[in-house]
Amino acid sequence: EVQLVESGGGLVQPGGSLRLSCAASGFTFSSYWMHWVRQAPGKGLVWVSRINSDGSSTNYADSVKGRFTISRDNAKNTLYLQMNSLRAEDTAVYYCARGATIFGVVIFAFDIWGQGTMVTVSS
Amino acid sequence: QSALTQPASVSGSPGQSITISCTGTSSDVGGYNYVSWYQQHPGKAPKLMIYEVSNRPSGVSNRFSGSKSGNTASLTISGLQAEDEADYYCSSYTSSSTWVFGGGTKLTVL
Numbered sequence: 534e535v536q537l538v539e540s541g542g543g544l545v546q547p548g549g550s551l552r553l554s555c556a557a558s559g560f561t562f563s564s565y566w567m568h569w570v571r572q573a574p575g576k577g578l579v580w581v582s583r584i585n586s587d588g589s590s591t592n593y594a595d596s597v598k599g600r601f602t603i604s605r606d607n608a609k610n611t612l613y614l615q616m617n618s619l620r621a622e623d624t625a626v627y628y629c630a631r632g633a634t635i636f637g638v639v640i641f642a643f644d645i646w647g648q649g650t651m652v653t654v655s656s
Numbered sequence: 657q658s659a660l661t662q663p664a665s666v667s668g669s670p671g672q673s674i675t676i677s678c679t680g681t682s683s684d685v686g687g688y689n690y691v692s693w694y695q696q697h698p699g700k701a702p703k704l705m706i707y708e709v710s711n712r713p714s715g716v717s718n719r720f721s722g723s724k725s726g727n728t729a730s731l732t733i734s735g736l737q738a739e740d741e742a743d744y745y746c747s748s749y750t751s752s753s754t755w756v757f758g759g760g761t762k763l764t765v766l
Contacts (some may be wrong), residue, residue, distance in 0.1 A: 568755070571752035572701075577659070578694070578702065578745050580755040592753050595657065616739035628701060633713075640708055641749040 535559035535645055537629050542609030549619050549654070555612040555629030555647055563587070563607035566632030568643060569614050571625035571652075579625075582614065583632070597623075619654045626651050660685065660746055660758035665682075673734040676761045678746030679727055684756055686727035686738040690749035693722060693731045697742045706731060711758075733763070741765040 541553040546632040555567070569581040582603040583592045591603050612629050626649040633644035661679040668674040678685065678693075683689055691709045694702035694739040703727075704713055707731060719734045733740055746758040 570757075577760040578696075578747075578757040579659075580747070580757060583755070589752075593729035594754060630702075633704065633707060641688070641690035641755070642704055642747070643694070643702070644704045644707075644713065649703055 537631065537645055539627065539629050539647040539648035539650035542627065542652045544653045544655065545619055546656050547620060547654055550615070550617045551619065551652060552613040553616065553627055553629075553650060553652070555614075557610045557631075559614065560631075560645075562605075562610040564637075565634065566639060567603075567605060567612045568630045568632060569603060569612075570628045570630055570643065570646075571603075571623075571647070572628070573622075573625040576625075581627070584612070616652070619652075621654050624652060624654050657684075657750060657752065657754055657756050660734070660748060660756055662744075662746060662758035662761045664759070665762045665764065667766055668733075668736045669766045670736050670738065672736050673732060674736060674763065675733075676731045676744055676746075676763070677730065678729040678731070678748075678758045680729075680748055680756070681727055683751040684748040685724065685729050685746075687751055688749050691722070691724060691729040692747045693720075694745045694747065695740075695742045702745065736765050738765050 581609035600618045628649045631645040633642040693706040696702040710722040
């Protein structure tokens, strides 16, 4: 079964750090771009970051640039999001999502999602 | 990057058709055929319903269809069913090599 399982969320004080993990299974992880998408309580989806299949290229939303770092370990089939200088507005459920492909061609959509991990930034 | 504009809510009766719009700019929706749509039920992860404006992934009902004209994309759901009641989000790739979502539309099946 194709699956993504996030972990690492929790309560952190403003200015603190947290590292999220996303364990992938059921597919060839190293062949896919991966993304982080977040959703504040009662709000909409917001794209956060993308990493390409070998980890050599990354992109970030302006709201997290310079504070968050996306990375991956293809040997461990795991995606990460290092979050530093956290703010109250970073409070959200964080989803990892697989970048969709059709016959190996990237189609710029998200086809597999994890269940999400909650990050709460509060003193 | 500003969020794409979607109506906050739409509603329809079972069997009817509804359309949800998604308006962006020439830097996102209008500039690429990389618009996708997601369905999200309460407390659940989003599900891909449409990719590249009008393509359905395997397993998605053909009652769901997508289109685009200029800077506005649309999702149409025909033959509304109770199970379609959910939040719907559009997304587009952008000229900044990022992605942007719409604010979401709550669909109520009356």
